[in-house]
Amino acid sequence: MQSQNSTEPRAWVTRHADYLYKYALTRINDEELARDLVQETFLAALERLQKFEGKSTERTWLTAILKNKIIDIYRKKASAFVKEPAVTFAEYETDDFFELDAHNWKTDHRPAEFGIEQPDHLESKEFEFILQRCMRKLPSLWLSAFTMKHLDDETTDTICGDLRISSSNFWVIIHRAKLSLRECLQKNWL
Amino acid sequence: MDELTKIAYNCKKATYLIEKQEIGKISLREKLELKIHLAGCHVCRVFQQQSTAINRMIKNMFHQPVAENIKLDDKFKNELQHLIDKQLEK
Numbered sequence: 001m002q003s004q005n006s007t008e009p010r011a012w013v014t015r016h017a018d019y020l021y022k023y024a025l026t027r028i029n030d031e032e033l034a035r036d037l038v039q040e041t042f043l044a045a046l047e048r049l050q051k052f053e054g055k056s057t058e059r060t061w062l063t064a065i066l067k068n069k070i071i072d073i074y075r076k077k078a079s080a081f082v083k084e085p086a087v088t089f090a091e092y093e094t095d096d097f098f099e100l101d102a103h104n105w106k107t108d109h110r111p112a113e114f115g116i117e118q119p120d121h122l123e124s125k126e127f128e129f130i131l132q133r134c135m136r137k138l139p140s141l142w143l144s145a146f147t148m149k150h151l152d153d154e155t156t157d158t159i160c161g162d163l164r165i166s167s168s169n170f171w172v173i174i175h176r177a178k179l180s181l182r183e184c185l186q187k188n189w190l
Numbered sequence: 191m192d193e194l195t196k197i198a199y200n201c202k203k204a205t206y207l208i209e210k211q212e213i214g215k216i217s218l219r220e221k222l223e224l225k226i227h228l229a230g231c232h233v234c235r236v237f238q239q240q241s242t243a244i245n246r247m248i249k250n251m252f253h254q255p256v257a258e259n260i261k262l263d264d265k266f267k268n269e270l271q272h273l274i275d276k277q278l279e280k
Contacts, residue, residue, distance in 0.1 A: 009278060013271045018261045025260060026252065035262065039270060046277045095202070103202035110233050116247075117239040123247060131247060149213050150249045156214045174213070175206045182240055 005054040007061070012042055016059055020066055027070050027147050037073075041066040071162045074144035078163040097179050109183060114190050127189060134184035142177035145170065197223050204234045205241075212245055 017038060024034035044065050045052075052061055097109045105111070115121060135143065144163065148154045160167050197203070204227040210216050216224070228235055262270075 009274055010271075012274060013267050017267055017270060021262045022260045035266060038262070039273070042270060042274055043277070046274065098202040102199040104199050105201050105233055111237045111240060113236055114240075116243040117236060119243075121243070123250075128247070128251065131244070131251070135248070146213075146248065147252070151252050171206065171210055171214075175209045178209050178241060178244070179205065182237065182244060185240075185244070 005057050007049070007052050007054075007058045009042075009046060009049065012045075012058075012062070016062055019059065020062060023063060024066060024070060027151065028073060033073070037066060037069050040069060044069075074141075074148070075163050077140040077144060078165055097183075111182065112186065112190075114186050116185075130185060130188045134181055134188065137184060138177050138181060139173065141165075141173055145174065197226055198230050200227065201231060201234050204228065204231065205237055208234070208238050208241055212241060 020038045020041060021034055024037045025031065028034055028037070041062060045062055048065075052058075056064075097106060098104065099106055116127070141163065145159050148159045148162070149156075154162075156167065156170065160170050163170075165173075204224055207216055207220050207224045210220075211224070228238065
């Protein structure tokens with residue numbers, strides 16, 4: 001008796017290669033790496049062919065393998081970033097943005113309105129271009145976390161677990177990254 | 191400084207809570223602290239509006255359908271096919 005979902009490795013490239021490539025590329029902005037990941041996914045799947053039980057579709061199964069490989073890459077990038085012992089919010093003091101005593105904004109770094117404040121503001125291509133350029137300056141960990149959150153709707157617990165970072169460390173990184181990103185936008189857009 | 195005054199001036203804490211609230215959860219107490227701070231701090235209100243806008247724009251960028259035309263080139267696909275065939279013959 002054949003299970004509901006069967007797999008035909010010889011048809012994988014035709015059926016799923018473009019889909020998997022796109023999946024990888026939207027999560028890792030690197031064409032070369034995305035191609036490698038598709039190849040590695042097929043090879044890993046071939047080795048595990050006996051384990052395919054047909055409970056999910058062929059595509060879901062292959063995507064799950066690819067997703068794990070992407071998380072591995074995120075984790076490697078994250079570990080380079082969080083070598084030092086975990087910092088908590090109270091401990092992180094190196095501060096370009098806030099005064100040391102009262103923790104209010106330093107004059108030079110104070111946010112000013114620059115036209116994106118209202119929910120119905122017009123989004124332009126030029127602004128998107130600046131946004132992308134500013135995002136490139138951020139630690140990849142932030143982008144990984146943000147991608148997992150917004151593309152796959154993962155909980156922060158899952159993200160921290162996958163990336164193997166503590167939640168306090170995670171929030172500090174998110175906070176710092178957003179402060180930098182916002183400032184970069186203000187500087188380049190005004 | 192009493193607790194309330196500390197909260198009123200602490201923009202570092204307020205922006206931290208804004209970020210945490212954007213993608214996670216903050217406690218009831220933290221919500222109250224943030225509310226008190228934002229009531230008196232125009233700069234952090236601007237920060238919050240911008241932060242929300244930035245998150246929305248990045249999210250939109252991720253979901254843009256431009257990805258439709260992204261495809262692997264045929265040469266690479268042929269190589270992949272060859273690789274798979276070879277592995278299956280082993």
